[in-house]
Amino acid sequence: MTLGRLAAPAALLLLAGVSIFTGVAALQWGDLWLIGVSRLPRTAAALLAGAALAVAGVIMQMLARNRFVEPSTTGTGQAAGLGIVAITLVAPAAALWVKMAAATVAALLGTALFLALVRRLPRRDPLLVPLTGIVYGGILGAAATFLAYERDLIQYVDIWMNGELSGVMLGRYEFLWAAGALAIAAYLYADRFTIAGMGEDTSRTLGLDYPRIVALGLLIVAGITAVTVVTVGMIPFVGLVVPNMIARLAGENLRRTLPQVAMAGAGLVLACDILGRVIRYPYEIPVGTILGVLGAVVFLWMLNARR
Numbered sequence: 087m088t089l090g091r092l093a094a095p096a097a098l099l100l101l102a103g104v105s106i107f108t109g110v111a112a113l114q115w116g117d118l119w120l121i122g123v124s125r126l127p128r129t130a131a132a133l134l135a136g137a138a139l140a141v142a143g144v145i146m147q148m149l150a151r152n153r154f155v156e157p158s159t160t161g162t163g164q165a166a167g168l169g170i171v172a173i174t175l176v177a178p179a180a181a182l183w184v185k186m187a188a189a190t191v192a193a194l195l196g197t198a199l200f201l202a203l204v205r206r207l208p209r210r211d212p213l214l215v216p217l218t219g220i221v222y223g224g225i226l227g228a229a230a231t232f233l234a235y236e237r238d239l240i241q242y243v244d245i246w247m248n249g250e251l252s253g254v255m256l257g258r259y260e261f262l263w264a265a266g267a268l269a270i271a272a273y274l275y276a277d278r279f280t281i282a283g284m285g286e287d288t289s290r291t292l293g294l295d296y297p298r299i300v301a302l303g304l305l306i307v308a309g310i311t312a313v314t315v316v317t318v319g320m321i322p323f324v325g326l327v328v329p330n331m332i333a334r335l336a337g338e339n340l341r342r343t344l345p346q347v348a349m350a351g352a353g354l355v356l357a358c359d360i361l362g363r364v365i366r367y368p369y370e371i372p373v374g375t376i377l378g379v380l381g382a383v384v385f386l387w388m389l390n391a392r393r
Contacts, residue, residue, distance in 0.1 A: 094346065094349045094350070094353070095349070097353060098133070098349060098352060098353055098356075101353055101356045101357055101360065102129050102133070102356065104360055105125070105128065105129040105132065105356055105359065105360055106121060106125045106126065106129055107125075108360055108363050108364065109124075109125065109363065122256065123255060123256045124254075124255055124256070126256075127254050127255055127256045127258070127259045128251050128252075128254045128259075128359075129356065130259065130262070131251055131254045131259040131262055131317070131318055132251055132352070132355045132356040132359045132373070133352040133355070133356055134259075134262040134263065134265055134266045134352070135249075135262055135265065135314050135317070135318055135321060135355055136321075136324055136351040136352040136353070136354055136355030136356060137266065137269055137348040137349070137351050137352040138262070138265035138266055138268065138269045138310045138313075138314065138348075138351075139156075139157065139310065139311075139314060139321060139324040139325050139351055139355075140324050140325055140328040140329060140347045140348055140350060140351025140352075140354075141268075141269040141272050141273075141306075141310070141325075141344060141347060141348055141351070142156070142157050142269075142272075142306065142307045142310040142311060142325050143155075143156035143157065143324065143325015143326055143328065143329050143351075144272075144279075144325070144329045144340065144344065144347055145272055145279055145303045145306055145307050146160060146162070146197075146303075146307050146325060147283075147325075147329060148279045148280070148282055148283035148303070148340075149201060149282065149283075149300055149303050149304070149307075150200075150201060150204050150215060151283060151285060152204070152212055152215040152216065153212070153329075153330055153333070154212060154213065154215065154216040154326065154385075154388075154389075155215055155216050155219055155326070156323070156324070156325030156326040156329075157193075157197075157307060157310075157311045157325055158223070158320055158321075158322040158323065158325070158326075159216055159219045159220055159223060159322075159326065160197065160200045160219040160222070160223065161196045161197070161199075161200050161219060161222040161223035161225075161226050162193050162196055162197045162200070162223075162307060162308065162311045163193075163223070163247075163311050163315055163320040163322075164196070164223040164224075164226035164227040164230065164247075164320075165192045165193045165195065165196025165197070165226050166189040166190070166192055166193040166196075166246075166308075166311050166312045166315040166316075166320075167189075167226075167227065167230045167243065167246045167247055167315055167320065168192055168196075168226050168227075168229055168230040168233075169188045169189040169190075169191060169192025169193065169312070170185050170188065170189050170192075170242075170246055170315070170316065171230045171233050171234050171239065171242075171243060172188065172192070172233070173185050173188035173189075174239065174242065175233065175237055175239075182261070182316065183261075185316055186261060186312055186313060186316045189311075189312035189315060189316055190308050190309050190312040190313075191308075192312075193307075193308035193309075193311045193312045193315075194304055194305065194308035196226060197304050197307055197308055198304055199222075200218075200219060200222055201300075201304075203218060203222065204218065213389075227247070230243055230247075231243060245319060246315050246316070246319055246320065247315075247319060247320050248319050248320065248372055248374045248375070249318055249319040249320055249321035249322070249372055249373045249374025249377065250318065250319050250372045250373065250374065251318055251359050251372075251373055252370050252372075254317075254318065258317075259317055259318070261313050261316065261317050262313060262314070262317050262318070264309070264313050265309070265310045265313040265314060268306050268309045268310050268313075269306075269310065269348060271306060272303075272306050272344065273340075273341075273344050273345070275299070275302060276340035276341040276344050277340070277341050278294060278299050279299065279303060279340055280338070280339060280340045280341070281294050281299075282294065282296060282299045282300065282303070283338070319372075319374060320374065321355060321373060321374050321377055322374060322377055322378050322381055323377050323378065323380070323381020323382070323384070323385065324351050324354060324355060324377060324381070325351075326381060326385060327354070327380075327381050327384045327385065327388075328347055328350045328351045328354060329347055330388055331350065331384075332346050332347050332350060354377075355373060355377070358373050358376040358377050358380065359373045359376075361376055362375070362376045
């Protein structure tokens with residue numbers, strides 16, 4: 087294994103160590119239980135959410151055939167939030183897995199509708215797709231906010247729509263392992279997603295069952311987004327920034343680049359979480375806010391930078 091291949095895992099281990107020992111409470115020998123109860127779960131949640139969202143972003147870009155989309159800019163995250171609001175109104179005492187299932191179904195339907203809209207857009211201007219996604223997501227987010235406002239659930243919507251890791255504790259993040267499992271499933275079908283990104287006609291010519299792969303991709307994206315929104319809230323721009331940066335450096339062969347995308351996404355979310363803890367110490371800035379600012383700057387740079 088070359089030095090370059092060791093650099094990314096070493097950087098992740100370094101960030102994980104910094105995350106474990108960064109916080110308001112000073113760790114003493116008698117407080118080591120805090121590491122297992124709070125610090126390790128928070129670090130694991132950041133790594134899992136970042137890796138899974140970056141992978142979901144790659145799949146979303148392949149399915150939409152556009153490099154400027156990801157779950158938070160295509161209405162997937164907003165649809166998941168709308169599903170959570172709906173199930174909360176219907177069954178307030180529903181278990182977390184029930185809310186997660188409702189969010190997954192809503193995200194699946196929302197993403198499928200977005201792809202149906204994209205098919206009707208002209209291919210001449212690639213910016214039409216993300217602009218449509220932003221408007222579409224805004225409509226879904228407004229619907230969720232309206233329903234929450236009518237039932238006095240605005241605070242709950244704010245929690246689901248803003249990525250926040252400060253509340254992660256042992257026993258409150260384990261569903262994110264399901265998002266990690268979905269990311270691994272995406273790697274198993276990486277070659278098929280690469281072919282699907284060439285378009286339906288080319289995919290059928292090469293013998294790919296295009297509708298089946300699209301359905302599988304939708305399920306993976308919806309599942310990852312729903313699990314993330316329910317557990318830590320919506321974290322924007324990870325699935326947009328990371329895949330584009332990796333594609334510029336290493337190409338678009340998912341079999342080769344997907345592990346790099348996952349590690350870069352995990353490192354980005356964890357680094358932003360650490361940054362949010364130290365900027366206004368002892369107070370915290372949500373990781374979603376940090377990534378919202380950073381992601382917007384990088385997105386504008388990508389629109390104007392040369393390859």
